[in-house]
Amino acid sequence: MNTPAIVPGQTLGILGGGQLGKMIAIEARRMGYRVKVLDPDTACPAAEVAEIVQGAWSDPTAALELAIGCDVVTLETEHVPFAVLAEVEHVRPLRPSAQVLRTIQDRYNQRHFLHRHDLPQTRWGNIESLDELVAALAHMGTPAILKRRTGGYDGRAQVRIYAADEAQNAWRALGEAPCILEAFVDFSAELSVVLARSVQGEIRFFATAENVHKDGILYTTVAPARFSPAIRMRAEELATRAAVALELVGVLTVEFFLTASGELLINEMAPRVHNSGHVTLGACVTSQFEQQLRAVCGLPLGSQEQHAPAAMINLLGDLWANGEPDFLPVLAEPRAHLHLYGKRVAHPGRKMGHITVLADTTDEALAVAERLHGQLAQAAR
Ligand code: AMP
Numbered sequence: 001m002n003t004p005a006i007v008p009g010q011t012l013g014i015l016g017g018g019q020l021g022k023m024i025a026i027e028a029r030r031m032g033y034r035v036k037v038l039d040p041d042t043a044c045p046a047a048e049v050a051e052i053v054q055g056a057w058s059d060p061t062a063a064l065e066l067a068i069g070c071d072v073v074t075l076e077t078e079h080v081p082f083a084v085l086a087e088v089e090h091v092r093p094l095r096p097s098a099q100v101l102r103t104i105q106d107r108y109n110q111r112h113f114l115h116r117h118d119l120p121q122t123r124w125g126n127i128e129s130l131d132e133l134v135a136a137l138a139h140m141g142t143p144a145i146l147k148r149r150t151g152g153y154d155g156r157a158q159v160r161i162y163a164a165d166e167a168q169n170a171w172r173a174l175g176e177a178p179c180i181l182e183a184f185v186d187f188s189a190e191l192s193v194v195l196a197r198s199v200q201g202e203i204r205f206f207a208t209a210e211n212v213h214k215d216g217i218l219y220t221t222v223a224p225a226r227f228s229p230a231i232r233m234r235a236e237e238l239a240t241r242a243a244v245a246l247e248l249v250g251v252l253t254v255e256f257f258l259t260a261s262g263e264l265l266i267n268e269m270a271p272r273v274h275n276s277g278h279v280t281l282g283a284c285v286t287s288q289f290e291q292q293l294r295a296v297c298g299l300p301l302g303s304q305e306q307h308a309p310a311a312m313i314n315l316l317g318d319l320w321a322n323g324e325p326d327f328l329p330v331l332a333e334p335r336a337h338l339h340l341y342g343k344r345v346a347h348p349g350r351k352m353g354h355i356t357v358l359a360d361t362t363d364e365a366l367a368v369a370e371r372l373h374g375q376l377a378q379a380a381r
Contacts (some may be wrong), residue, residue, distance in 0.1 A: 003093075003199055006071045006297040008032030013070030013092070015057060017046030019341040019351065020076035020273050020289075023281065025050040027289040033297075038066040045341040060087045067092045074250060074296040078105045078271055079151060095199075095249040095296035096271045103246060104271050107149045107180045114266055117245045119238060121266045122257070123183040130171045136181045137164050143184040146170045148177050154349070155216015160184070185265060187257035191225050193239035194253045194277035196291040199298040203240055204291070206284060206304045208232040209276045210362075211255070217349060220369065221276045221312040222362040223283065227258070234264055242269060251292040253277065275314065275351070282337045282356050283310035308358040311365035313373045315353040320346030321380040330355055330372050335365075 006012070012028050014021045017039030025035040025046050035050035042052050053069070055062020057080040067073050067088045074095055082105070085098035103113050114121045125136040127146065137144060142164060148157035159170040161181075171179075190213065195205035210225035211218055225232060239254040246252070246269075253274035255267040277288035286294070286302025294301050319325050330338050340353035355372055359365035 003298050005299050007299075010034070010071040010297075011036060011069065012293065012297070013038070013066045013073040014046065014050070014076055015063065015066070015073065015080050015088075016076035017041070017044035017050065017052060018076055019045050019343075019353075022046040022049060022341060023278075023287075023289045023339075024074070024076065024273065024292055027287060028293050031290070031293065033293070036066055036069055038063055043344060045343060048342055057081070058084060060084050063088050064091065067094075072296055072298075074292065075101075076272055079153075080105075093296075096252075097247070097249070100246050100248050100271050104269055105150060107147055107152075107268075108178070110269060111180060113245070114242075117241065119242060119266055120264060122185050125181045127179040127181050130168060130176075133167050133171050133179070133181060134164070137161065137167055140181060140183050145182045145184060146174060146179050147182065148174045148179050150177075154218075154351075155213070158216070185257045185259065185267075187265075188260050189225075189227070189258040190267070191227070191231075191235055191256045191258055191264070192221075192253055192274065192276040193235050193256075194251060194274055194280070194288050195236075195239055195243055196251050196288070196295045196301050196304075197243045197248050198295050198301050199249055201244075202301055203243060204301045204304050205236050205239065206277060206280050206288065207306055208235045209279065211276050215349070217316065217351075218275045218314055220314075220366060221279055222366050223279045223306065223310055224362065226362055231258065231262065231264065238264060238266065242266070246271070250295045251277070251288055275354075276312075278339070278354055279310040279312045279356050280304070280306075281339075283307055283358055309360065309362040309365050310356055310358050311362060311369040312354055312356045313369040314351055315340075315355065315373070315376065316348065317346035317350035317352050318348045319376045319380045320352065325376050325379060327376075329375050333357070333368060333372060335359060336368065336372060 011034040017037040022045040037046040037050040053066040190211045207224035209223040253270040281287035
C-alpha cells in the first residue's frame, strides 16, 4: 500500500509535551511542520515550540480534538490508555499504533510478547495477589524486583525485595496492584539500541549505547558502547527482531542487560525516542527526534552516521538545590552541548536537562561530561 507522506506544512500531533515531545517538536518546526501537543500542563516543555491542546492523556475528548487538528499523531509516552489511542487511531494515522502500545504499556503483555518471539529476557512471573508473590519468591529466590504492570518509569512503581519476609511490605508499597516479579540480574553493563522503522519497513539503528543508571534513573550514556562488535551486532539483531515482530512504525528503544557470561537479556522496550538516544542530537547526521518525525510521516529515514564518539549526562533537579545553576563552565566547553527543558519547578530526581559531549574517544567524552556535572554538583552542595 502506498500511504501518502505527510510533508512540511502539514501538522504533527504529539501525545505528551515533556522534554521528548519538545525535542521532536523542535526538529519538526525546523523542517517546516506545524506541531500540536496534548498535555495537561499549558506550561509544559513543548509549549515553547508547539500549540498546546490542554487535557489529560486519559481524556478521549481532548485526544480527539488534538487528532482532528493534525495529519498524523505520534507520542512521547507509552502511558496513554489503550482506549484513548484506539479513538485517535480511528480518525487519524497513529504511529506507533495502538496495538504496539497495548503490547508495551503493560509489563505482563511486554514480557509475554518477548517470550512468544523467543527474545531473551530475565526470569519473571505474573503476580496478582500476595499469595502469588510469596509463592513466586519461594520459587525464584531473592534478590528480586517487583514492578507494577502499568504506569512505572525512571525506577518508579518498583520495589527491590532482598528477603522473602519483605513480600507483604513490597506488595502494599505498590498499592496491591497487578505486578510482575523479576529475578535480579547481576549485570556487568546496561546497553540500549535506538532504532527507527519506516512505514515501508526500512530499519536504521543508531550506535548501540552503554548506559549507567543511578537509583533507577539514567545517569550517563556513551555511544558507541565500549563492547565488541559481536555484542553490538547481537543487540542490533535482537532489537530488529522486536521491531519487526511489533510491526512498529517510529522509534523503538530496546534496553538490555549484559551478563558476566556475555549474554544479552532484554530489560524493557519503549516505543519512542529515549533518554539514551539524546546523544544522537548533535552527534549524528539525523537525531532520534528527526528520525521519529521521518518515520511517522512516511518519509525515508535519514542517515544515522555518527560524527564522533559521544557521551550524555543527565541534569536532575538535585542540581537546582541552591537555585538556578551557573552553566557558564558547560558553555565554555567547546565540544559540549547544553540542553535545558524549560521546566519551571525543579525537584530531586526530576529530569531538567542534559549535557552531551563529543570527543575523540568515548572515554574522553564521558570524562568531560562527568567533570562538567561534578562542577554543577559541587555548586549545589
Ligand atoms: P526499569 O525502569 O525497569 O528499566 O528499571 C530501571 C533500572 O533499574 C534498570 O535500568 C536497572 O538498572 C535496574 N533494574 C531493573 N530491573 C532489574 C533487574 N531485573 N535486575 C537488575 N536491575 C534491574
